[in-house]
Amino acid sequence: MTNWLFHLRGAPLSARIGLALIVIYAILALFAPLIAPYGESEVAGAAYQPWVAPYYLGTDALGRDVMSRLIYGARNTVGIALITTCLAFLIGAVLGLLAATVGGWVDTVLSRVIDVLMAIPSLIFALLILTITGASATALVLVIAVLDSTRVFRLSRAVAQGILTMDYIEVARMRGEGLGWIIRREILPNASAPLIAEFGLRFCFVFLFISALSFLGLGLQPPTADWGSMVRESARLISFANFATWQTATFGLAPLLPAAAIAILTVAVNMVVDWVLHLSSGLKD
């Protein structure tokens, strides 16, 4: 941990901005009930109010406060994306490292199963499964985690195969070390940098994937606030907006707010990922 703090002092400006933005998002998500002026699905006033106090970002078609829903949306969208990514990494990394280290038929079977999963376009596959299981949050998390773990599997297997050619692995094997030690103590510390970088990227993809599913109506279900479904609900407003005055124009900007929230977080995470990638490439030489 001190190691990371040490690196942080030398971090470039882009990484610092990215980290600051992520911290802001995290605070909003964690303390949503304290920060948001209204409840998540509370009808706060008339529909389609302009951007004036007390509705700083207006209200939606049902009269719910948009700012409150954006803040709660951070909690739902980001929270679920984080859980999904962690699960995807747990499944993908464990199987990938295992396949590379054990090799032989274990590797063959696992790799072929993963190939089959990867051969089906993931959005279509997810839509299919979610239509069968129904769009509950648990189903969403599990389906996306399994689909995304295939990519993590590929990466961790490739990284581990590179590490396995090193003499120190041979030394450990000749010492008589078991599988657990070799994976945890010899491979994992050396594979962590690319895996952390991949975690950031994967998190963005999962996050966009959930938003896309929500937009298609199979993600998080109303009245849960979620950025993807918020874009969908307000998308039509753009064509009805009157951009002559500021008051009426805010009406048309409504769908851009959740979209911007998604975009900014994606950019912020990627800024940090770039920095981690830079660090990990520096550690190799």
Place this chain on the structure above:
Amino acid sequence: MTKLLEIRDLWIEARSGDDWHKIVKGVNLDLARGEVLGLIGESGAGKSTLGLTAMGHVRPGCRIAGGSIRFDGQELVGANAQVLRHLRGRRIAYVAQSSAAAFNPAWRLIRQHCEAPVRHGVMPRAQAEAEAVRLYTEMRLPDPDQIGFRFPHQVSGGQLQRAMTAMAMACKPDLIIFDEPTTALDVTTQIEVLAAIRDIVRNHGAAAIYITHDLAVVAQMADRVKVLLKGEEVEDAPVREMLANPQQEYTRSLWAVREFRPAPRGPAPAGPPLLQIDGVDAAYGTQKVLENVSLAVPRGRTVAVVGESGSGKSTTARVVMGLLSPSAGKVTFDGAELPTSVSGRPRRLLQRMQMIHQMADTALNPRQRIREVLGRPLEFYLGLKGRAKEARIRELLTEIELDPERFIDRLPGELSGGQKQRLCIARALAAEPELIICDEVTSALDQLVAEGILRLLDRIQRERGISYLFITHDLATVRAIADHVVVMQHGRVVEQGDKARIFSPQHEPYTDLLLSSVPEMDPDWLNHVLARRQAAG
């Protein structure tokens, strides 16, 4: 003779983090036309950096901090890119250590050969190709008419290095820089390449800077030798003068390395040998690499296995360690037959034999601190924990002459090459083994550092009576530490016996070839060997 190259008070700095530190400190260098200058020193002495500046080039991350480099009267420090481009390849050529990495694998040799003369407008392509064939002939490459049309991976390492030298000659340069051109080659190949390089440089009247850490090689190639230490010049003298009468302490220590001879140990103890290999065959897939290999390692003695690369030395070690199962024959350790695979051997058995790898860099996990590197075998084999383990780690570090206070919490990346190899030795010792297999443990190290490692291994053997199976291609090492020598070629044992017997005349033709190919300090050695071989036919 007029001056071709004149370097005055040159300072070069390299960046690490935000700091610049000096790596070449005020070096002067003069080179006359047609003269060959040998640059020697340990790795990190700045010899490659200095060699490259003769082309007006510095590596990325380095800069020239002061001084002047004049090539044929023209100042190269601060010269614009066009002036440098005009000189490089045409009047100054460079031959890199690893020709395999320096050739573009996707292009045929002759196309790469002709690139410089055609691009510099020295000659049209057809003429350049005809010249190439002539140079290939001169470099004694087999089938010179056709070899240029092969890809780099289709020729051997020695041939590729010669093709690269031929390529450097393509524009008939005034100066060629050779950066360790034979370091990666076997002794038997090296001698051919050395002879070819020397002749072609002489015949074309080119000047050369020959960078190497091998003194015996420099003695053959150079007219004059400059010794570098940590970026500073130690001594500069004509080669015969320096060999006969080195002025500086450091130069003398370099010269003394090859004279390390431990006290003789007397005959091997009676009784059965510790390790016995009987008629072992082994193969990688269908490729047979070992055929009927038999050898024995007595207790407390050193058996050296020598041969060129691909002769099956390392494969023999892998069979003994249980990393490769033999297809025939058996390996006996302390009277009992060894299970063929490492997974079939109990921990007590694994503990009794340890291996030290050639590349300490890859044999140490870069994320484990020394405490863990040494602590793990202590815990794993001996069950040591807490204070007892800590105390033993410190003892081991003291034994390999590293200060425990300073080193115990370091990562391998914070150690020098020699220190890493010492750490690998300590890791093997931690298991308290009876047999240690040393796979080319000194070949990646400088001579002075390698000598330190050999002295350490010798001391440990005397103190603990450990047996060594010592795999190497360096006959100087064998001469220093072996009791018994096994010569291998093409996966077979060609000859084996006492060191004294192997190194005395009248042995197998291959042993003879191997022994006579090891460069000696005598500057006339190469001439004598070539003359003798020619006479023999």
